[in-house]
Each structure stands twice: as structure tokens, then as C-alpha cells.
Amino acid sequence: MLWKKPWFQLSILMLLAFVWGSSFILMKIGLKSFDSMQAATLRIGFASLFLMPYSIKHLKNLKKKDLKALLIAGFIGSFIPAFLFTKAQTRIDSALAGMLNSLTPVFTFLVGLIFYHLKFKGAQLIGIILGLLGALGLITSGSDISISNINSYAFFIVLATICYAFNINVVKTQLTHLSGVQITALSFFFTGPVAIAYFFTTDFQSVTHSPNWGIHLGALALLGILGTAVAMLLMNTLIRYTSAVFASSVTYIIPIFAIAWGLMDGEIITIYHLLFMSVILIGVYLINRKK
Secondary structure, rough: HHOOOHHHHHHHHHHHHHHHHHHHHHHHOOOOOOHHHHHHHHHHHHHHHHHHHHHHHHHHHHHHHHHHHHHHHHHHHHHHHHHHHHHHOOOOOOHHHHHHHHHHHHHHHHHHHOOOOOOHHHHHHHHHHHHHHHHHHHHOOOOOOOOHHOOHHHHHHHHHHHHHHHHHHHHHHHOOOOOOOOOHHHHHHEEEEHHHHHHHHOOOOOHHOOOOOOHOOOEEEEEHHHHHHHHHHHHHHHHHHOHHHHOOOOHHHHHHHHHHHHHOOOOOOOOOHHHHHHHHHHHHHHHHHHO
């Protein structure tokens, strides 16, 4: 089976990194017409509508014992982080948001260690440390990327990474008997209606007066369908066949693509960025190494 092949797992990891690394620029585009609350609800709303056929199909697989874990996967793993990220990106740039997202594996390790008593190999721990050091290096290097740029809004992303960490551990420890499609579709079955209902309480009329609002809406639709629904399908499946730490290490690679989008948007990329990207990839290799 392909999902059990290390090369395929790494390929999915890279694909997820590209999709999620691109999500920050899509949020930035969407926020040109929509406020942070509207952008978040549209993201979840589009994702849930895309997944609706799968949600209805797999309702028969919904068990009472899985309800709590699915609610955590839906609200803690997707719903709340969507609001936290759009709120943060009203004050910090998209590249920095992608870099801060690299804190997820650290919190995944801590949550697994404290709450789930998961065992980790020494090489994986070294990989986590290298990945974090590489991410911190990316944040602090370059003329436009500096710790001094981080303000209080950056803590919204830190909180989002903690949410991701709990979600990854819950999926790995409580929902591995369900497929990635079932986990994603059933979790969004609960979050979608809440997001859509909330959106219609906001002032959508004023948005239509914004120039190019249709393009900005399209960016959020793409973010919801590809960056959320399809990506979560792949992520939840990846978690089933790998470790929680390996799956969360996707956030080490996300800054590479986030910075690439920043480069196209006029940001300066230095040799230090390339160096710290290499450190990140070494960390991912150590996390994935079997021996």
C-alpha cells in the first residue's frame, strides 16, 4: 500500500507543506476585502460544503465513542485556528505567519509527552530541535524578517499551533480506526454549519463595495477547498500511517514555501534563509528515519 511507503509519506508531506505554505498568502489576499472573522468563516464554510457529500456518506460510521474526538478534530484542529490565523494576519505579514507555524511540532511533542505518554526516539527529538532552530533562524535572519517584528498578534499563531498539537495527538491516539476521509468529513460536518451561520450575521453588504472583492472571495474559496478540506484529508490519513511528530513536521517545511511566496511579493531572501531551510530539512529527515 502506497501510504505505508516512506517515499510516498514524504511526498505527501511536501505536498501539504506547499499547500499550507501557500495558505498564508491566500489569507492575505482574502483579507483585502473581508475582515478576519468573515475570512475564517468563509474558509471553514467552503471546506465543509466541499466535504458535505463525504460527510453524508460517512454519517453511518459516526459512533458515540468517537464524538468527542471528532469535535476536537473539527473545532480545535480547524475551526479555532482558522480564526486565530486570520486575526493574526491583520497585523503581521504572511511569511512570518508561516514561520511561526513551525512551533507546532514542539507543542505536539510536549502534548504527547504530558497527556498521552507517547514514546519518542532520540533521533526524533534531535530532529525536532534542529527543525525548531532552523525555524527560529528563519525568523531572525534577513533585513525584513526579525524577532522585533513580532507583536502581540503573533501569540494568536502560537495558540493556533497548540490547537494543532492537541488535534494531531487526538487523531493519532483515538481515531486511527477511521480513515482520513471519515475523520475530516465527519469533523467538518459539525464545524461547517456553525461557520456558515456566523458568516450571515456579519456585514457582507459592505464587502461588495470593495474593489476586486470577487477575486478575494475566490482566494478564500481556494483556501477552504484546497488549503483546508483536501489538505486535512491528506493530513489525517498521513497521521494514521506515521507518527504524530512526523506528521506535524510538515510545519518545518511550510516556511520554505511561505518565503517563496514572499519573494514573489518583493521580500528579500538571503543566504541565511537558505542555510536555515537546510537545517529544517535535516530535522525532517531525522524525524522520519527508521533506525
